[in-house]
Amino acid sequence: GEDVEQSLFLSVREGDSSVINCTYTDSSSTYLYWYKQEPGAGLQLLTYIFSNMDMKQDQRLTVLLNKKDKHLSLRIADTQTGDSAIYFCADQNSGNTPLVFGKGTRLSVIA
């Protein structure tokens, strides 16, 4: 079946850039997402990218997609303590199919 893999932990210093990586197996993935989950809260969509794009930038967030290697990354520039959360990568086959999530990467930002 489809699988999405992420490293479980990442620790960075405040002001540095964070890069969270994700690999997926479904070559038919059409949409790829990054969600953020803060403690005790639900999932919040951060950004998404279509599979025909290589890069998407949205303020401090940059998403890079290497479709050949099925590798997705999320770069957070100037990481702040408020960015501490769990970040989930997810892929979706089409606009009306369930998302398949990775297990999440816990980002800790050290002041």
Next chain:
Amino acid sequence: DSGVTQTPKHLITATGQRVTLRCSPRSGDLSVYWYQQSLDQGLQFLIQYYNGEERAKGNILERFSAQQFPDLHSELNLSSLELGDSALYFCASSVGTGHMNTEAFFGQGTRLTVV
């Protein structure tokens, strides 16, 4: 606020019991998805409904069932509960047109604790 409402926020119940979790999707959203989040399994897709009909099934146990009502709210029924069913259960909704990116909005989740 995502616009997706889940009730209750917390639920504590005993093994062997049955509970019902409720989800009200965002206004206009036809698709409802249920996910289970546990520490060891991560976020697992359970089931999806689209406009009242089951659309996709994931790793949902036979002890669990769901439905979507004509007003589009959905309920997830969990029966013969076991300790391992303790988890955070999320509902998400999307427009679900099928031909364009349809962002899924998540509720705050229901934390179920089975004792």
